[in-house]
Amino acid sequence: xxxxxxxxxxxxxxxxxxxxxxxxxxxxxxxxxxxxxxxxxxxxxxxxxxxxxxxxxxxxxxxxxxxxxxxxxxxxxxxxxxxxxxxxxxxxxxxxxxxxxxxxxxxxxxxxxxxxxxxxxxxxxxxxxxxxxxxxxxxxxxxxxxxxxxxxxxxxxxxxxxxxxxxxxxxxxxxxxxxxxxxxxxxxxxxxxxxxxxxxxxxxxxxxxxxxxxxxxxxxxxxxxxxxxxxxxxxxxxxxxxxxxxxxxxxxxxxxxxxxxxxxxxxxxxxxxxxxxxxxxxxxxxxxxxxxxxxxxxxxxxxxxxxxxxxxxxxxxxxxxxxxxxxxxxxxxxxxxxxxxxxxxxxxxxxxxxxxxxxxxxxxxxxxxxxxxxxxxxxxxxxxxxxxxxxxxxxxxxxxxxxxxxx
Numbered sequence: 001x002x003x004x005x006x007x008x009x010x011x012x013x014x015x016x017x018x019x020x021x022x023x024x025x026x027x028x029x030x031x032x033x034x035x036x037x038x039x040x041x042x043x044x045x046x047x048x049x050x051x052x053x054x055x056x057x058x059x060x061x062x063x064x065x066x067x068x069x070x071x072x073x074x075x076x077x078x079x080x081x082x083x084x085x086x087x088x089x090x091x092x093x094x095x096x097x098x099x100x101x102x103x104x105x106x107x108x109x110x111x112x113x114x115x116x117x118x119x120x121x122x123x124x125x126x127x128x129x130x131x132x133x134x135x136x137x138x139x140x141x142x143x144x145x146x147x148x149x150x151x152x153x154x155x156x157x158x159x160x161x162x163x164x165x166x167x168x169x170x171x172x173x174x175x176x177x178x179x180x181x182x183x184x185x186x187x188x189x190x191x192x193x194x195x196x197x198x199x200x201x202x203x204x205x206x207x208x209x210x211x212x213x214x215x216x217x218x219x220x221x222x223x224x225x226x227x228x229x230x231x232x233x234x235x236x237x238x239x240x241x242x243x244x245x246x247x248x249x250x251x252x253x254x255x256x257x258x259x260x261x262x263x264x265x266x267x268x269x270x271x272x273x274x275x276x277x278x279x280x281x282x283x284x285x286x287x288x289x290x291x292x293x294x295x296x297x298x299x300x301x302x303x304x305x306x307x308x309x310x311x312x313x314x315x316x317x318x319x320x321x322x323x324x325x326x327x328x329x330x331x332x333x334x335x336x337x338x339x340x341x342x343x344x345x346x347x348x349x350x351x352x353x354x355x356x357x358x359x360x361x362x363x364x365x366x367x368x369x370x371x372x373x374x375x376x377x378x379x380x381x382x383x384x385x386x387x388x389x390x391x392x393x394x395x396x397x398x399x400x401x402x403x404x405x406x407x
Contacts, residue, residue, distance in 0.1 A: 060109050075088075095114060134159065138259070139163075139257060144166070166205055208270065218305075229293075229370075250276070253279075255374055261313075263313055265281070277293070285369065285389045291373060298329035357385065
């Protein structure tokens with residue numbers, strides 16, 4: 001029989017007979033070379049058609065314990081407390097990546113057995129990350145990780161495997177971008193860098209799932225912002241704005257802020273280059289929604305569409321005055337919402353009444369909340385015209401933002 005690729009069980013049985021006939025061939029002879037070739041062909045066929053099942057990880061741990069005469073308490077350095085060792089050996093607690101690394105490195109148990117997958121290598125430890133510094137309980141409560149069905153206090157043990165895909169979407173390390181952007185927000189506040197990192201990772205994770213149209217950076221103009229803001233005069237304006245952005249290739253994410261992030265919104269590039277706009281809705285008012293959206297759109301028009309691929313994380317209550325790009329975005333947003341020419345020509349500056357606010361809003365075809373918000377800002381009186389700024393309206397349109405959050 002001539003050596004060839006084995007395709008059937010008949011071929012396989014015939015190859016085994018060939019090996020048997022050549023078993024005693026002397027080294028260096030043509031017969032020995034033929035035996036080696038048949039061996040390779042048989043191994044290839046067996047790998048494809050008769051794979052050996054990976055042993056159960058708990059059985060592998062117990063086997064190694066028996067080999068090395070280890071007692072359960074001697075697994076504490078690799079697994080944790082005595083109770084965790086007991087739960088792991090009884091199958092009540094899954095192995096975490098940190099456990100797998102220690103069992104593999106120190107006890108020599110094959111990583112593919114512990115991982116239960118021959119195809120996936122054991123990921124190296126992510127250096128410099130203090131997993132317990134993330135707001136783990138809040139992330140679990142908000143159902144960011146539906147695959148996790150344990151108690152919040154147990155999440156820290158699995159934090160690396162659960163948070164890893166979130167923090168490195170598409171292989172991109174959000175930490176670098178979040179911490180760089182952190183320098184542009186609330187310079188006097190105690191910003192939680194880990195919460196900031198998690199929030200941004202979640203935004204990009206949700207944005208990656210968004211079904212959006214083609215994106216044309218050349219279409220990103222002041223007129224585009226104005227067309228989006230024009231939807232504000234409609235009752236479902238925020239939802240329609242999200243739809244319009246999606247058609248223009250821009251994922252919109254409504255993701256409630258995490259404590260310590262001090263964010264109103266953000267503009268950032270998705271790994272494929274499409275810009276992402278995210279709002280936290282921490283101020284549940286229409287005036288805040290539309291100004292924040294205009295501000296982030298200004299970042300898209302003036303910066304992201306021009307090739308600046310940095311992340312802009314914005315606290316609009318406290319924008320550093322020495323940040324040129326934030327000042328640019330602020331000015332373009334304000335001018336697009338209500339131009340200085342229209343503002344100066346209106347009697348609203350000298351006489352800010354309900355009637356004048358509504359009249360200017362009608363002339364500009366925008367929601368009165370936007371004009372009322374401008375009056376409040378100009379006069380530094382944030383209690384005025386509360387009945388016009390659309391209190392407790394926006395979050396109702398994004399009802400899932402406190403749970404799984406909305407993309």
